[in-house]
Amino acid sequence: MSLNFCFIGAGNLATHLSTALNEKAGKVIQVYSRTEESARTLAQKLNSPYTTSTKEITDKADIYFIALKDAVVADVLSEIDFQNKLVVHCSGSLHMAVLNDFSSNYGVLYPLQTFSRMRRVDFAQIPVFIEANNSGNLKILTTLAHKISESVTEMDSARRKSLHIAAVFSNNFVNHFYTLAADFLEAQNIPFEVLHPLILETAKKAQEMNPKDAQTGPAVRFDETIINDHLHVLEKYPEKQALYNLISRSIFEHHQKK
Amino acid sequence: MSLNFCFIGAGNLATHLSTALNEKAGKVIQVYSRTEESARTLAQKLNSPYTTSTKEITDKADIYFIALKDAVVADVLSEIDFQNKLVVHCSGSLHMAVLNDFSSNYGVLYPLQTFSRMRRVDFAQIPVFIEANNSGNLKILTTLAHKISESVTEMDSARRKSLHIAAVFSNNFVNHFYTLAADFLEAQNIPFEVLHPLILETAKKAQEMNPKDAQTGPAVRFDETIINDHLHVLEKYPEKQALYNLISRSIFEHHQKK
Numbered sequence: 258m259s260l261n262f263c264f265i266g267a268g269n270l271a272t273h274l275s276t277a278l279n280e281k282a283g284k285v286i287q288v289y290s291r292t293e294e295s296a297r298t299l300a301q302k303l304n305s306p307y308t309t310s311t312k313e314i315t316d317k318a319d320i321y322f323i324a325l326k327d328a329v330v331a332d333v334l335s336e337i338d339f340q341n342k343l344v345v346h347c348s349g350s351l352h353m354a355v356l357n358d359f360s361s362n363y364g365v366l367y368p369l370q371t372f373s374r375m376r377r378v379d380f381a382q383i384p385v386f387i388e389a390n391n392s393g394n395l396k397i398l399t400t401l402a403h404k405i406s407e408s409v410t411e412m413d414s415a416r417r418k419s420l421h422i423a424a425v426f427s428n429n430f431v432n433h434f435y436t437l438a439a440d441f442l443e444a445q446n447i448p449f450e451v452l453h454p455l456i457l458e459t460a461k462k463a464q465e466m467n468p469k470d471a472q473t474g475p476a477v478r479f480d481e482t483i484i485n486d487h488l489h490v491l492e493k494y495p496e497k498q499a500l501y502n503l504i505s506r507s508i509f510e511h512h513q514k515k
Numbered sequence: 516m517s518l519n520f521c522f523i524g525a526g527n528l529a530t531h532l533s534t535a536l537n538e539k540a541g542k543v544i545q546v547y548s549r550t551e552e553s554a555r556t557l558a559q560k561l562n563s564p565y566t567t568s569t570k571e572i573t574d575k576a577d578i579y580f581i582a583l584k585d586a587v588v589a590d591v592l593s594e595i596d597f598q599n600k601l602v603v604h605c606s607g608s609l610h611m612a613v614l615n616d617f618s619s620n621y622g623v624l625y626p627l628q629t630f631s632r633m634r635r636v637d638f639a640q641i642p643v644f645i646e647a648n649n650s651g652n653l654k655i656l657t658t659l660a661h662k663i664s665e666s667v668t669e670m671d672s673a674r675r676k677s678l679h680i681a682a683v684f685s686n687n688f689v690n691h692f693y694t695l696a697a698d699f700l701e702a703q704n705i706p707f708e709v710l711h712p713l714i715l716e717t718a719k720k721a722q723e724m725n726p727k728d729a730q731t732g733p734a735v736r737f738d739e740t741i742i743n744d745h746l747h748v749l750e751k752y753p754e755k756q757a758l759y760n761l762i763s764r765s766i767f768e769h770h771q772k773k
């Protein structure tokens with residue numbers, strides 16, 4: 258039995274998830290986005306119809322995937338009659354229970370990855386976390402998730418939120434430090450590309466070693482000569498200087514507590 | 516003409532650099548470390564003699580590589596008579612001029628990478644930055660560096676220090692955020708391994724996109740609902756809460772300034 262999907266939302270996550278589902282688990286029969294360009298772009302990619310009006314959302318889908326910003330989910334969903342079909346959101350931090358107002362069948366499918374429209378990712382390698390309001394829906398989501406990913410785990414909303422926080426630390430904050438480094442190098446006319454091998458190796462190490470054991474550099478050994486020297490160079494960049502000081506202390510204290 | 520090298524220092528950087536030089540550019544004829552175990556381990560790997568006494572350091576080497584902690588370089592070197600042979604340190608932040616007291620021929624060879632003894636790295640892919648006290652020594656180091664790396668750049672001490680600071684941001688600080696994420700997940704009984712694909716993809720993205728353009732997450736769009744929700748969950752972890760707050764603000768402000 259082939260499943261029909263409707264996507265509410267057409268951003269980065271929707272693009273990658275709908276593509277994986279369309280290839281491996283059924284058919285996306287409609288894409289909705291308030292923004293016409295987003296809706297059309299994704300619909301063309303999936304070879305499916307689209308709409309920008311919640312009134313025109315199909316009643317023929319078996320599962321409705323909600324890939325919207327958390328803050329607008331309730332407002333958008335209140336405009337749609339799901340006729341108690343299975344409604345599934347894809348957010349890390351949004352509690353599953355918010356869907357209770359809109360259908361008697363609902364769940365969560367959260368792929369833990371950073372998505373950019375232009376970068377292809379191998380969805381099979383992405384850990385997917387699922388939750389559902391009853392065992393029948395959980396079974397449907399489990400079967401579905403296994404078709405697109407090799408790593409499927411059941412997880413409740415509170416723990417999924419913790420996972421999202423850890424993802425913020427290891428993606429959003431990490432990427433911000435790449436940005437600060439790029440910024441600083443640009444001011445010295447040094448191309449950011451020189452850091453590429455270091456950045457990649459740092460991430461690869463974390464796949465094989467406990468990151469605490471992999472920590473190197475002046476802060477972990479509290480090499481005050483180098484730290485003070487670096488802080489001095491950063492005088493002209495007060496924000497970077499403050500962060501350098503704070504994170505160095507955090508590293509040192511964290512490793513003292515062993 | 517084959518060159519003979521002596522390594523003063525036998526830590527992670529010395530291990531990888533001496534191995535690359537021994538394979539591609541000449542022969543390591545002696546390893547010195549104050550710590551016998553370190554000296555012996557590296558010497559065995561290189562099939563060379565070792566010593567733990569500065570008095571026994573060979574006078575037969577063409578180039579002496581100094582791979583010591585910055586703070587002890589001057590003390591150790593003052594115990595050695597280099598007879599004006601070429602002395603080369605490998606530090607990011609140490610000024611080349613500190614070598615002027617110990618030989619009339621000196622320089623720097625700084626490989627920009629994070630080294631762990633147990634992890635093999637492809638040295639050819641590591642960017643190497645060189646500097647020398649005159650054009651003859653620069654020529655020697657240029658030829659040598661090209662034998663072990665495909666990326667060789669001349670850079671003075673002030674700019675090399677900036678590069679080191681950027682490396683601290685993109686390795687030391689990044690790895691600390693992996694550690695904080697691992698720590699937090701451990702407290703929720705969630706295995707750190709679930710973050711592996713995200714961590715790797717974050718680093719790969721930075722190889723292809725400007726990291727500022729790759730920034731995603733609640734902070735860059737100032738999604739106060741999620742940020743406040745995460746800060747609330749982090750109540751029990753005051754250090755992580757403070758960092759979450761500070762880095763989120765930094766991300767937001769940095770992207771406002773566009």
